[in-house]
Amino acid sequence: MNILYEICHLEHSYDGQPVLAIPKLTIETGKITALVGPNGAGKSTLLRMLALVELPDKGVISCQGHRIQKNPASSLRRKIGWVMQQPYLFHGTALENVAVGLKCHGVAKGRHREKALQALRRVGFDASLKKPAMDLSGGQRQLVALARVLALEPEILLLDEPFSHLDRRSHEHLESLLRELSQKGVTVVVSSHDHLRALAWADAVVALEDGRLAGVPWVNILTGSIEQQRFKTGKIEVLLANGQLAGNRIAIHPRDIVLSKQPLQSSMRNRFPGRVTGLQEEGGCVRVTVMAGERFEVLITQESSQEMGLTLGQPLWVNFKSTSVKVFYS
Amino acid sequence: MDYFRSSLNAALALLISGDWEVYFIVWTSLKISLAAVALASVIAVPCGVTLGIAEFAGKRLLRQGLGSLMALPTVVVGLLLYGLLSRRGPLGDWGLLYTPTAVVIGECVLILPVMIHLVSTAVMGSDPRLLLTLKSLGAKGWRYFVLVLSETRAGVLAALVTGFGRAVGEVGIAMMLGGNIQGLTRTMTTAIALETSKGEFELGLALGILLLTVAFIINGLLVWLQPEK
Numbered sequence: 001m002n003i004l005y006e007i008c009h010l011e012h013s014y015d016g017q018p019v020l021a022i023p024k025l026t027i028e029t030g031k032i033t034a035l036v037g038p039n040g041a042g043k044s045t046l047l048r049m050l051a052l053v054e055l056p057d058k059g060v061i062s063c064q065g066h067r068i069q070k071n072p073a074s075s076l077r078r079k080i081g082w083v084m085q086q087p088y089l090f091h092g093t094a095l096e097n098v099a100v101g102l103k104c105h106g107v108a109k110g111r112h113r114e115k116a117l118q119a120l121r122r123v124g125f126d127a128s129l130k131k132p133a134m135d136l137s138g139g140q141r142q143l144v145a146l147a148r149v150l151a152l153e154p155e156i157l158l159l160d161e162p163f164s165h166l167d168r169r170s171h172e173h174l175e176s177l178l179r180e181l182s183q184k185g186v187t188v189v190v191s192s193h194d195h196l197r198a199l200a201w202a203d204a205v206v207a208l209e210d211g212r213l214a215g216v217p218w219v220n221i222l223t224g225s226i227e228q229q230r231f232k233t234g235k236i237e238v239l240l241a242n243g244q245l246a247g248n249r250i251a252i253h254p255r256d257i258v259l260s261k262q263p264l265q266s267s268m269r270n271r272f273p274g275r276v277t278g279l280q281e282e283g284g285c286v287r288v289t290v291m292a293g294e295r296f297e298v299l300i301t302q303e304s305s306q307e308m309g310l311t312l313g314q315p316l317w318v319n320f321k322s323t324s325v326k327v328f329y330s
Numbered sequence: 331m332d333y334f335r336s337s338l339n340a341a342l343a344l345l346i347s348g349d350w351e352v353y354f355i356v357w358t359s360l361k362i363s364l365a366a367v368a369l370a371s372v373i374a375v376p377c378g379v380t381l382g383i384a385e386f387a388g389k390r391l392l393r394q395g396l397g398s399l400m401a402l403p404t405v406v407v408g409l410l411l412y413g414l415l416s417r418r419g420p421l422g423d424w425g426l427l428y429t430p431t432a433v434v435i436g437e438c439v440l441i442l443p444v445m446i447h448l449v450s451t452a453v454m455g456s457d458p459r460l461l462l463t464l465k466s467l468g469a470k471g472w473r474y475f476v477l478v479l480s481e482t483r484a485g486v487l488a489a490l491v492t493g494f495g496r497a498v499g500e501v502g503i504a505m506m507l508g509g510n511i512q513g514l515t516r517t518m519t520t521a522i523a524l525e526t527s528k529g530e531f532e533l534g535l536a537l538g539i540l541l542l543t544v545a546f547i548i549n550g551l552l553v554w555l556q557p558e559k
Binding site: 051 | 463466
């Protein structure tokens with residue numbers, strides 16, 4: 001494992017309010033890492049720190065073995081491309097915006113147009129090149145900002161909610177572009193509030209909640225109470241593993257759930273009958289939504305989906321081990 | 331009402347009269363004020379942008395001081411520079427007193443803190459994502475400065491317009507350092523003061539209307555120079 005970023009005992013606060021507290025976190029080189037969590041979880045703050053534009057109050061962040069200081073080496077900064085959730089675009093057209101980055105990196109003026117056009121085409125920007133950047137839609141603005149960064153050929157790409165304003169087609173195009181970049185060795189860190197899609201698509205997922213690393217995925221969260229080793233939601237009762245005695249919520253990883261057409265005779269003690277209410281391609285996998293007393297989101301491969309011949313309304317069993325259930329307070 | 335009507339008529343008559351002296355007064359006012367703004371810009375724009383970007387101890391106090399100097403009385407500047415430029419003053423040998431250059435220097439000193447303050451305010455009030463974006467794109471030095479200036483140009487232009495307004499409308503410095511010499515340093519404001527002291531109120535008011543008209547045209551030109559996007 002080749003570690004790119006290493007974070008140790010990071011603490012940060014705004015106006016006395018703690019926003020990040022991460023004891024240890026590593027991000028691997030050449031992989032796609034998704035930072036997921038609800039709004040205000042600290043994803044954007046962490047990305048700003050990884051982008052070297054903000055320093056933590058306490059703790060250490062190292063990038064490629066170099067501890068990040070107040071004035072990081074410009075050679076290190078130039079390896080990083082960062083796109084904000086609502087990126088700032090300069091006055092002028094999309095093309096001129098991409099050219100600004102090239103100017104800052106000292107690229108010869110004669111190559112600006114060619115490189116900018118190439119980057120804009122790559123991200124799938126299809127609006128008028130003569131249109132003022134201020135008149136572009138939210139999604140188009142994000143694509144211009146991404147093109148501005150991609151034109152600089154960064155080794156590390158940090159994207160804050162890059163999919164938030166994109167339509168489905170652009171979303172899929174961007175996902176495959178990021179995958180392609182990752183295969184070429186570029187490290188991609190993406191923040192997202194769509195935990196399920198991140199789980200399906202990214203190589204690694206870091207879940208944040210209130211600035212802390214969340215031990216559970218923010219999918220398949222059920223609320224209820226524990227009685228005699230069972231978690232009662234009011235609709236279903238989930239069997240828990242020994243020792244899981246305290247908490248008011250549970251979470252089940254969508255990859256830990258097994259779907260079957262018949263009840264399984266297996267070691268999985270939790271079995272619930274239900275019906276398929278949703279089927280969607282999600283980052284190369286299939287996201288199956290099953291109503292089985294509670295709503296369950298399940299990720300399976302496209303091959304499994306085809307073999308099972310899944311259709312909407314089809315009766316199915318949801319199965320998972322009691323050890324797959326994470327119990328926590330929230 | 332007759333007073334204002336006749337003043338307005340007098341102003342219009344002055345404008346279309348083809349009176350060489352009136353045009354020369356207008357030209358002298360414009361020349362001096364624009365030169366003062368140009369000179370002040372060379373110092374105020376880089377200083378204002380730097381002050382807006384930089385973080386250092388005492389920045390707030392410095393800006394507060396510059397803000398206070400916006401209320402600097404013109405006669406105080408005139409008096410200070412008179413002491414420097416008069417024959418017995420340390421710069422008396424330069425022979426600048428009662429020349430347009432002396433008035434340009436005085437007005438430049440007057441508007442400099444105003445312009446630095448306004449330019450720094452424009453930079454500090456710009457979108458906070460601007461500086462972060464420039465930082466992350468690796469912009470440095472001259473390129474960084476030019477990009478910040480380009481993105482905050484509306485505020486910077488407002489600083490120039492304010493500087494011009496203060497320069498063209500002041501009378502204390504023009505009177506003390508220029509001496510209101512006909513055909514040399516007589517500006518619209520000193521001419522108004524002179525005509526009023528002579529009891530020529532209508533002519534004074536007419537020149538006042540002319541001054542406002544000129545200021546309106548110059549402001550219009552500066553705003554026109556500012557692209558919308």
